[in-house]
Amino acid sequence: MSTQTARKDAPSTSKGRATRDRIVAAAADLMYRHGAAGTSTPALRDAAGVSSSQIYHYFADKDDLTRAVIAFQTQAILANQTPLLAKLDSLNALNAWRDVVIDAAREHGGTGGCPLGSLSSELSDHNPQARTALAASFTAWAAAIREGLLGMVGNGTLRPETDTDRLALALLAAVQGGLLLAQAQHTTGALEAALDTVIAHIHDQATPR
Amino acid sequence: MSTQTARKDAPSTSKGRATRDRIVAAAADLMYRHGAAGTSTPALRDAAGVSSSQIYHYFADKDDLTRAVIAFQTQAILANQTPLLAKLDSLNALNAWRDVVIDAAREHGGTGGCPLGSLSSELSDHNPQARTALAASFTAWAAAIREGLLGMVGNGTLRPETDTDRLALALLAAVQGGLLLAQAQHTTGALEAALDTVIAHIHDQATPR
DNA sequence: CTAAGATTGGATCGTCAAATCCACTTCTGG
């Protein structure tokens, strides 16, 4: 017997699709605020305004739903980040990105952390499928950052030998670590320190002029 | 009626203390591997070799136990880190610390993450007492790092105007973010990139010679 | 040595969550 979780077919009617979407959106919200384990099917049922059977009509089990939430949040974050990162054409643009990240964290006083980071911390060790999906999400996010840095190399802002791969990973780790600390300390101090330190190092890699 | 969780008195006999310690140690291990929510009292009962009533004899409820585990892990981490950080007298010593952190992560393939980081991600938003304790733990950890950097300022390795506070926070965030990503990606790449980038920036702050 | 208090074992209770079932209604392709 396989331990693999079965996949459900996509809804074939538009009504079905709407219901499925409503469930995923509500689940994403609840899981962001209470964690995956902290989100019960009764609570989700009420939040999404569906009956319990709908949830299991569209998702094989809670793991399957969780994976849908990961996909949803990945998409949300990339959609939010990619435009900002695509036009990283100057050190100023990099600082603007920094400000957006920090302002977002400040808005809810550090609470919540990163939607992907929280899920990753909770699920990676015990849900291999979730872990794989989250690893891919982080890789895609890092790639988007790297793309931005590559732009800065391309237009001569950064030296050609700049290790954009490494810097992208360092920036992503700074975001994740900074958000995690913000969650505990209710301050964005660590997030700012981490981002500013990495960015300062990037400044030092700028082409002399 | 108060929502505050009552504190239990410390055990008065040495046997009682041993039992309490055994419970905390087993709980710390289980919570590290399965999270706080993922650690059930039956599982803890078996792992610690006690009966369920013991747990509630020594701890008011699961929250109280969780706080004890936070204290336990904080103590464990500080005991492990402080000696290393106390003798940060050179850039080489800083790199040695980096190696220890990375080797530790590599040892279990990134699994588990940081005991404090994982608990923080899980508890900060919903358990104010745990959040406060964890915030204090992180502050103490950052202070230990800063102490080491101050040593390097004191002996002239780093410039006097070095912002050790900020760098300490940046290093801690790099550790937390790097470990979180290592958990998802099963690689220490991001951890290395983050630490090396911050450390490279510290190198640049070294006094010219 | 001996009571008072500390500690222990394990049955038990109430609650709640995950998942299933089945009867009913709404869609939609031909």
Place this chain on the structure above:
DNA sequence: CCAGAAGTGGATTTGACGATCCAATCTTAG
């Protein structure tokens, strides 16, 4: 328009977990 598939509602089953109770045993101060 009308079968048959898709979608819906809600009761229900099953099992686990946090927490409590109480009787029995050990520890220690006097």
